[in-house]
Amino acid sequence: MAEETEMKVTKIRNGTVIDHIPNGRALSVLKLLGLTGKEGLTIALVMNVKSKKIGIKDVVKVENLELDPSLVSRLALIAPNATINIIRDYKVYEKRKIVLQDVVENILKCTNPTCISRQSNEPIVSKFKVISKNPLKFQCMYCNRYLMENEVILQITERGG
């Protein structure tokens, strides 16, 4: 990848690189990963760099941390086209492309208090249809209420880490 990123941040020895994050969302990704900077990990955050694939992108590199697979489905919501590279000894040990499914189950919460998916005594999981990836827009499949980007990011990052 002959992209600008390499010029700005050196390679990491072991850890995770999350590439192709939509620009402006790197801070939300850190929040989702539960990283505050106080963990002692080396974190590189690059925002608004050119990308052949998505125009302008953000990149997050975290040394000595391998991404918890349970976070991938939530990461997909705020970084639908991102790539996760697990780095071991300077080499890409594993490359994973994040895929945002057309239907997102059991992650987001409907904002309509009178939606069936909000009824606490029912064994029901929330279901959202993806309307738009940029800006993010989801629609509850039970009550049709929209969930807009700011609310999605708030919900995803609030439960992060």
Added chain:
Amino acid sequence: MGWKNRDVISIEDFSIDDLEVLFKLTDEYLEKGHPNELLKGYIIGNVFLEPSTRTRISFEVAAKKLGAEVVNFIGEYSSIKKGESLFDTFKMMDIYTDLIIIRSPIEGTARYASDVCKKPVINAGDGMLNHPTQAMIDLYTIRKIHGRLNNLKIGVYGDLRYGRASNSFILGIAKYPNNLIYAISPPQLKLREEIKEKLKEIGAILYETTNLNEVISELDVLYVTRIQKERFPDPAEYEKVRGSYKIDLKSLEGSKPELIIMHPLPRVEELSYEVDVTQKQAYFKQVTFGIPLRMALLSLILGKM
């Protein structure tokens, strides 16, 4: 997709062809009568978790006219009061009955029931979201009176924000070509965004206004709805719009002779009784067609026609 064993959750799920099958059978029941024992041996479950007059009674009458038995489940007098989940209630109804009709104040209840039940589910109204069988009756009424469902100018007047009947009607009539829909409401009760986007998606022409006077002379149909007091999160907001619109003879001055006034009922104060005796009144026709249309619906879903 055929009608047999089909769930009726939203009017959006039905094509013009599907609806035509239903309307033709309704015509047949109206004109030639209906078979008395078509649904003999079937048990229909009416699950009503919110007040209802016409919908519950007309489904019950429709089922009984075809020879079916009906069991009524009224939320207030059931184990739901003791904290039983809807999931368990639906499971039970699925075991005991052959078809389940559900009304609930919670949006998405019928869709949830259709996920839980193997038997067909009919949505008899869920919160502010859907009332598909009312929309079917409304479309049938227009087809019967105007002889067509296209090339019409239709005003929908009132609480378009919380009204499930008006929303389902709008999404129903928008399926047909060359209709112009006027959404007329106080500013606080405008159509919800998701409905407007859906209309845009299907290419319907929508014009929004707060002033009935501006469009009354154009209309072929005026569909009036009450303010849905029970859906307002804040009673003070309801008080602000209460009584803000009313249809009476004066408000209909300048309208076309063929204009019909529709209303899903119940009415509160938005529709004057003086309209009842005019040629324009179509709301009691909607009530009349409710029975044969629901009979046709039950016959098709239970695979008897």
